[in-house]
Amino acid sequence: MSGVSITPPIPSDSQNLAWADAHSHLQNPRLAPHLPHVLARARASGVGILHVNATAESDWSAVAGLGNAHSGFVICSFGLHPWFIQGRTSRWLQNLREILASRPSGIGEIGLDGRMDDGLDADREAVFRTQLELSFELALPASLHCRDAWGRMLEILLALPPHPAGLLIHAYSGPADALEPLAAKNVHFSFGGTLTRPKNARARENAVRVPAGHFLLESDAPDLPPDLPEGKTAHLTGENGKPLSEPAYIPQVGQLLAQLRGTSPGEIAAQTTATAKRLFAKLLT
Ligand SMILES: [Zn+2]
Numbered sequence: 001m002s003g004v005s006i007t008p009p010i011p012s013d014s015q016n017l018a019w020a021d022a023h024s025h026l027q028n029p030r031l032a033p034h035l036p037h038v039l040a041r042a043r044a045s046g047v048g049i050l051h052v053n054a055t056a057e058s059d060w061s062a063v064a065g066l067g068n069a070h071s072g073f074v075i076c077s078f079g080l081h082p083w084f085i086q087g088r089t090s091r092w093l094q095n096l097r098e099i100l101a102s103r104p105s106g107i108g109e110i111g112l113d114g115r116m117d118d119g120l121d122a123d124r125e126a127v128f129r130t131q132l133e134l135s136f137e138l139a140l141p142a143s144l145h146c147r148d149a150w151g152r153m154l155e156i157l158l159a160l161p162p163h164p165a166g167l168l169i170h171a172y173s174g175p176a177d178a179l180e181p182l183a184a185k186n187v188h189f190s191f192g193g194t195l196t197r198p199k200n201a202r203a204r205e206n207a208v209r210v211p212a213g214h215f216l217l218e219s220d221a222p223d224l225p226p227d228l229p230e231g232k233t234a235h236l237t238g239e240n241g242k243p244l245s246e247p248a249y250i251p252q253v254g255q256l257l258a259q260l261r262g263t264s265p266g267e268i269a270a271q272t273t274a275t276a277k278r279l280f281a282k283l284l285t
Helices: 033-046 057-069 082-087 092-102 119-138 150-158 174-183 201-209 247-261 265-279
Strands: 017-025 047-053 074-078 106-113 142-147 165-171 187-191 214-216
Touching: 017 092, 017 165, 017 214, 017 247, 033 047, 033 247, 047 057, 047 106, 047 265, 057 092, 074 201, 082 092, 082 106, 082 119, 092 119, 092 150, 092 265, 106 150, 106 247, 142 150, 142 265, 150 174, 174 187, 174 201, 187 201, 201 247, 214 247, 214 265, 247 265
Parallel strands: 017 047, 047 074, 074 106, 106 142, 142 165, 165 187, 187 214
Antiparallel strands: none
């Protein structure tokens, strides 16, 4: 090989990266002007899988656009978030079926919220159940929101057979005693910035008790940022001056989860990324 050196192929980014962000909203307008930097910081932090959840029909095309522009890195779910059911069109379910059929996707963010006080709780539950049934019918993973509606959520989920693809309850704040029975229904749980709040004993207890193979990490970007270590300032702040969450903080939350579970950050990265690859297998194809 006269003088020509052969260099090994440079591995693609995804081969070097270790972390997965199981739940975010990168389509949110608060992040839009900063998106190239947010994505670059995510990659630099070792985040190799970034799951973006839609919230309403009006943001589905933006979510699909992110997935298309960053395929192999950004994966997508589509659905109606319980905060935004009021704006749905009469054709929403047909529209949802169409976008799910058009590309590799999951269903999300869907769920219940008992703190809305808008008189729409029955409607909200009907929309949630329709989307949950669709996730069973299509065997697609679904990402769930639940706030102040744990009694009803548990009643619904525990009455169902194990989910064929898996469910993810993000920012889980339900009772620790429900972790095992839910895991038996193929439910998973993601933990994010709220875990870093010293007063959040419930999240920490859940993070310790959640069964192996059923937990993931999330940024919920742009909301629920972690408390940053002393001396660190947030990359981005919102109009109110408060920090915004972004996927680059995933390793910090992973390190805390490792401490809580008495293991190493590398082990947490390996476990949570393997779980994300299994749960989101249909989104990664
Ligand atoms: Zn969310």
